Amino acid sequence: MTSTSPALGDTARPPALIALDWGTTSLRAWLLAGPLQVLEARQSDHGIMRLPAGGFREAFETIGAEWLASAPRLPVVACGMVGSAQGWREVPYVGTPADATALAAGLTTCEMSGGRILRIVPGVMHDGPLPDVMRGEETQIVGASLGAPASAAGRRLFVLPGTHSKWAATQAGRIVEFRTFMTGEMYAALRGHTILGRLMCDAPQRDADAFERGVRTGREQHGVGGLLASVFSARSLGLAGRLPKASLADYLSGLLIGAELEGALRLFDSAGTGAVQEIDIVGNEALSARYVEAFAAAGIGRVRLHPQASPAGLWHIAALAGLIAS
Amino acid sequence: MTSTSPALGDTARPPALIALDWGTTSLRAWLLAGPLQVLEARQSDHGIMRLPAGGFREAFETIGAEWLASAPRLPVVACGMVGSAQGWREVPYVGTPADATALAAGLTTCEMSGGRILRIVPGVMHDGPLPDVMRGEETQIVGASLGAPASAAGRRLFVLPGTHSKWAATQAGRIVEFRTFMTGEMYAALRGHTILGRLMCDAPQRDADAFERGVRTGREQHGVGGLLASVFSARSLGLAGRLPKASLADYLSGLLIGAELEGALRLFDSAGTGAVQEIDIVGNEALSARYVEAFAAAGIGRVRLHPQASPAGLWHIAALAGLIAS
Numbered sequence: 001m002t003s004t005s006p007a008l009g010d011t012a013r014p015p016a017l018i019a020l021d022w023g024t025t026s027l028r029a030w031l032l033a034g035p036l037q038v039l040e041a042r043q044s045d046h047g048i049m050r051l052p053a054g055g056f057r058e059a060f061e062t063i064g065a066e067w068l069a070s071a072p073r074l075p076v077v078a079c080g081m082v083g084s085a086q087g088w089r090e091v092p093y094v095g096t097p098a099d100a101t102a103l104a105a106g107l108t109t110c111e112m113s114g115g116r117i118l119r120i121v122p123g124v125m126h127d128g129p130l131p132d133v134m135r136g137e138e139t140q141i142v143g144a145s146l147g148a149p150a151s152a153a154g155r156r157l158f159v160l161p162g163t164h165s166k167w168a169a170t171q172a173g174r175i176v177e178f179r180t181f182m183t184g185e186m187y188a189a190l191r192g193h194t195i196l197g198r199l200m201c202d203a204p205q206r207d208a209d210a211f212e213r214g215v216r217t218g219r220e221q222h223g224v225g226g227l228l229a230s231v232f233s234a235r236s237l238g239l240a241g242r243l244p245k246a247s248l249a250d251y252l253s254g255l256l257i258g259a260e261l262e263g264a265l266r267l268f269d270s271a272g273t274g275a276v277q278e279i280d281i282v283g284n285e286a287l288s289a290r291y292v293e294a295f296a297a298a299g300i301g302r303v304r305l306h307p308q309a310s311p312a313g314l315w316h317i318a319a320l321a322g323l324i325a326s
Numbered sequence: 327m328t329s330t331s332p333a334l335g336d337t338a339r340p341p342a343l344i345a346l347d348w349g350t351t352s353l354r355a356w357l358l359a360g361p362l363q364v365l366e367a368r369q370s371d372h373g374i375m376r377l378p379a380g381g382f383r384e385a386f387e388t389i390g391a392e393w394l395a396s397a398p399r400l401p402v403v404a405c406g407m408v409g410s411a412q413g414w415r416e417v418p419y420v421g422t423p424a425d426a427t428a429l430a431a432g433l434t435t436c437e438m439s440g441g442r443i444l445r446i447v448p449g450v451m452h453d454g455p456l457p458d459v460m461r462g463e464e465t466q467i468v469g470a471s472l473g474a475p476a477s478a479a480g481r482r483l484f485v486l487p488g489t490h491s492k493w494a495a496t497q498a499g500r501i502v503e504f505r506t507f508m509t510g511e512m513y514a515a516l517r518g519h520t521i522l523g524r525l526m527c528d529a530p531q532r533d534a535d536a537f538e539r540g541v542r543t544g545r546e547q548h549g550v551g552g553l554l555a556s557v558f559s560a561r562s563l564g565l566a567g568r569l570p571k572a573s574l575a576d577y578l579s580g581l582l583i584g585a586e587l588e589g590a591l592r593l594f595d596s597a598g599t600g601a602v603q604e605i606d607i608v609g610n611e612a613l614s615a616r617y618v619e620a621f622a623a624a625g626i627g628r629v630r631l632h633p634q635a636s637p638a639g640l641w642h643i644a645a646l647a648g649l650i651a652s
Contacts, residue, residue: 125566127566129543130543130547130556130558130559130562130563131559131562131563131565131566131568132558132559132562133562133565164521164558179551179555180555180558180562181551181554181555181558182520182522182554182557182558183554185520185521186516186520186554186557188519189515189516189519189520190512190515192519193514193515193518193519194508194511194512194515195490195511196508217455217456221456222549222552223548223549223592224589224592224593225505225507225589225590225592225593226548226552226553226585226588226589226592227552227553227554227585228507228508228509228512228553228582228585228586228589229505229506229507229586229589229590229593230456231508231512232456232458232490232506232507232508233456233457233458236456236457236458236459236506237456237457239457239459240451240453240457242457256554259552259553259554260552260554260555262552263550263551263552263554263555264551264555266549266550266551266552267550267551267555
């Protein structure tokens with residue numbers, strides 16, 4: 001478990017909420033005094049698929065018991081896979097269009113040790129020919145939506161890069177549609193479990209040119225041969241001596257992100273709003289930086305970054321549910 | 327090792343060639359009396375990545391020594407990964423456009439036990455922004471091209487489904503362009519090493535409807551969100567109860583083949599010859615059948631199957647090189 005206590009301008013305010021983003025592989029926790037006032041942040045690897053012997057209860061006690069000891073009445077709110085069928089308690093999805101009020105109304109309780117209550121934010125389901133689901137990202141979108149203006153038409157486009165990248169469009173603050181791109185997991189599977197990984201080696205440093213070349217190729221090939229027909233180039237360019245082996249992984253990363261970007265622009269531009277002008281990115285710094293590069297190469301220069309969207313979203317949902325003492 | 331002796335109309339003809347298709351995971355061998363006259367066929371799992379302790383020499387002796395014992399002067403010709411950098415001897419690629427004469431001219435010798443000579447057919451490289459290579463498929467294309475008429479324009483389109491599907495166009499019998507689609511390996515990586523496999527289970531029988539639904543979705547999504555944005559549906563349709571878990575693997579297979587087909591049609595229709603009317607399929611029966619289904623769903627009903635293209639191609643190349651006694 002790692003713990004950080006950010007330097008704050010206003011440390012005198014008392015804690016008001018314990019916020020958890022409880023995913024598949026990690027558990028992040030924040031002690032909050034306000035929507036953007038983090039008193040302390042903690043992280044453990046007790047994701048729902050990596051629980052300790054004592055299960056969910058022990059995972060929470062390890063990260064949060066100390067906070068509750070000094071303030072037993074603090075509300076505790078969680079988002080993420082903890083509300084899935086494999087989670088602590090399964091919370092029914094809220095359908096699209098979904099806003100923060102609907103998420104607050106769908107908070108579902110779960111009893112922890114000592115009779116204390118955990119409240120879990122529901123995920124969102126988008127129905128259609130290709131149904132899609134998210135758990136955790138809806139809360140990040142709520143957090144990233146706070147305090148930033150929507151376009152004139154009230155529409156915003158979010159990307160949450162990761163193992164399963166989510167692209168989501170909001171209209172007047174409501175999540176109206178979204179789609180999962182399996183970019184991160186596809187990269188790991190291709191690199192770790194196909195012939196593409198055989199030529200690759202760990203690079204002494206990142207090759208930004210190879211990444212950008214991948215982005216360009218992934219975009220250009222999207223509507224032609226597509227990904228199945230372009231991904232082999234992450235080997236053949238190496239075989240032909242046109243890319244150093246140490247650069248092939250960056251090239252593949254760019255190829256996938258380029259294909260994702262082109263696909264997302266085609267999907268989310270279908271609403272007839274014209275070319276996408278700006279995108280909100282929610283995610284960790286290193287991965288967000290790759291997407292910023294890819295967007296810049298595609299002529300999308302207006303990008304907003306939201307590294308701390310989870311605690312802000314959890315605070316907002318808890319406040320709407322009346323859980324924050326005034 | 328398995329061995330079969332086909333019933334033949336003319337078994338009196340003497341053997342004239344030992345033909346080998348020596349790939350990554352298997353070694354197939356034929357004792358031939360004519361281009362389509364197989365006296366005996368053998369197969370072992372001694373692909374170049376699965377060699378026995380004695381290496382290439384022992385692998386060949388195991389499968390071919392008996393044939394050579396009774397006819398020591400038989401020429402031996404091989405195609406496939408045996409000519410790669412990881413093979414018995416690396417054979418330089420022939421560039422596109424490549425025909426059987428160029429392949430025969432590029433035969434490269436390699437000394438086996440007892441001073442006997444193995445001749446290896448070169449692979450083909452197609453240069454361009456996305457360079458591509460094949461080893462073994464060029465020989466199958468030669469074999470499949472024999473005795474079948476080309477279109478009026480002299481152009482034919484081949485697909486060789488598999489771990490790495492190859493699509494190739496020939497013009498007047500020369501391989502002019504081709505592309506590798508990583509369909510089979512992508513399927514294995516997604517099913518075996520991503521979350522998509524978690525919901526899947528072995529099906530009691532094939533679900534042809536789920537496969538066809540996958541093909542349709544893969545084609546429809548190709549130029550829109552693309553594969554990265556559609557492949558998650560092989561999970562979400564199961565989560566939403568819209569496809570039985572036992573059908574998800576067939577759906578994923580269809581999704582990938584549909585994406586491959588759509589991508590290939592876009593790539594190979596760019597030559598301006600109009601819509602593709604017919605396709606030659608070279609491959610094993612079960613996999614070819616899936617492609618026939620997918621093509622039929624796409625309105626391509628004229629399909630020619632070539633299950634025995636390797637020995638026919640090896641014979642033709644050996645004959646052009648003057649290796650077959652008249």
